[in-house]
Amino acid sequence: MNEAVIEARDITKQYKDLTALDHVDITVRRGEIYGLIGDNGAGKSTFLKIAAGQIFPTGGYLRLFGNEDEKAVQKSRSRMGAIVENAGFFPKMSVEKNLEYYRIQRGIPGKETVESVLRTVNLLEKRRVKCEKLSMGMKQRFGLALALLGEPELLLLDEPINGLDPSGIIEMRELLLKLNQEKRITILLSSHILSELEQIATMYGFLSRGGVLEEISAQALREKCAGCIDLRLTEPEKYAAVLEKELPGTAYQVLQDQTIRITNPGQESARYGRLAYEHGIGVQGLDERHMSLEDYYVNIKNRGKL
Numbered sequence: 001m002n003e004a005v006i007e008a009r010d011i012t013k014q015y016k017d018l019t020a021l022d023h024v025d026i027t028v029r030r031g032e033i034y035g036l037i038g039d040n041g042a043g044k045s046t047f048l049k050i051a052a053g054q055i056f057p058t059g060g061y062l063r064l065f066g067n068e069d070e071k072a073v074q075k076s077r078s079r080m081g082a083i084v085e086n087a088g089f090f091p092k093m094s095v096e097k098n099l100e101y102y103r104i105q106r107g108i109p110g111k112e113t114v115e116s117v118l119r120t121v122n123l124l125e126k127r128r129v130k131c132e133k134l135s136m137g138m139k140q141r142f143g144l145a146l147a148l149l150g151e152p153e154l155l156l157l158d159e160p161i162n163g164l165d166p167s168g169i170i171e172m173r174e175l176l177l178k179l180n181q182e183k184r185i186t187i188l189l190s191s192h193i194l195s196e197l198e199q200i201a202t203m204y205g206f207l208s209r210g211g212v213l214e215e216i217s218a219q220a221l222r223e224k225c226a227g228c229i230d231l232r233l234t235e236p237e238k239y240a241a242v243l244e245k246e247l248p249g250t251a252y253q254v255l256q257d258q259t260i261r262i263t264n265p266g267q268e269s270a271r272y273g274r275l276a277y278e279h280g281i282g283v284q285g286l287d288e289r290h291m292s293l294e295d296y297y298v299n300i301k302n303r304g305k306l
């Protein structure tokens with residue numbers, strides 16, 4: 001297992017009487033693309049801001065690149081790049097001049113750095129364009145260029161695909177994959193667009209109302225979502241009992257709408273239907289499906305509410 005680059009333990013953030021984060025444990029390991037998932041107000045941005053050092057937790061601690069001591073944590077932030085707030089820039093200044101300004105301000109050596117990051121994010125030909133003239137997608141990539149200035153090992157990105165059109169989304173997805181795979185940059189990002197996240201993330205953290213519901217690797221999640229069969233039945237409770245007796249060990253959930261969901265079915269779907277008929281239970285519908293990240297999220301969120 002790769003070393004942890006972020007270890008958040010028991011992190012709490014209190015804003016007067018509002019608890020934005022409540023004893024949160026999150027571990028991000030080197031090489032991962034870690035997707036933070038949660039509804040509006042779940043605490044994603046708050047966590048990213050704490051990791052980026054823009055705000056401080058009211059409880060718990062954060063270990064960065066193995067450092068826990070306050071000063072060492074602060075120092076190790078030079079190894080990360082972040083777009084957490086909207087990337088600040090001087091609207092009337094060109095893309096290149098803006099980046100050059102930030103390079104100098106942050107004490108990053110090498111005049112060629114600006115050209116190199118512009119090439120990485122595919123903005124080299126827009127170098128002389130004023131920032132205010134950039135499209136939304138270009139602004140997002142400009143923000144990424146800013147975050148990449150210090151050659152970070154870790155990127156923190158809050159909603160990097162928010163507001164992008166379909167081609168902007170594809171471009172950003174390919175860019176993030178390239179940074180992760182070719183430059184070996186670990187990425188922690190939040191997104192509401194689960195179908196997008198599903199295409200790049202290797203690890204997920206589900207946040208709800210300031211707490212972590214679950215951390216799970218993309219591989220484990222794929223296995224869990226490998227397939228399921230939804231059976232709509234006249235007597236779901238009776239069927240559950242039959243299932244436990246006839247096919248012990250079958251993983252199932254009783255859903256609303258008279259439905260039983262069998263996860264990771266070990267049998268052909270017809271076998272589950274036959275089992276109902278054999279016990280006098282009517283089958284009103286049988287639907288074989290794969291769970292998406294979105295389905296999974298809805299499921300664990302509902303479980304969290306119980």
Ligand SMILES: Nc1ncnc2c1ncn2[C@@H]1O[C@H](COP(=O)(O)OP(=O)(O)OP(=O)(O)O)[C@@H](O)[C@H]1O
Pocket residue numbers: 015018019020038039040041042043044045046047
């Ligand atoms: N500076 C602040 N002062 C007071 N409350 C705040 C502040 N910043 C955030 N909050 C509150 O903390 C909670 C978590 O907010 P946060 O922005 O972290 O959520 P989020 O998961 O990023 O949501 P979104 O998806 O809408 O960006 C919310 O209830 C929010 O209103």
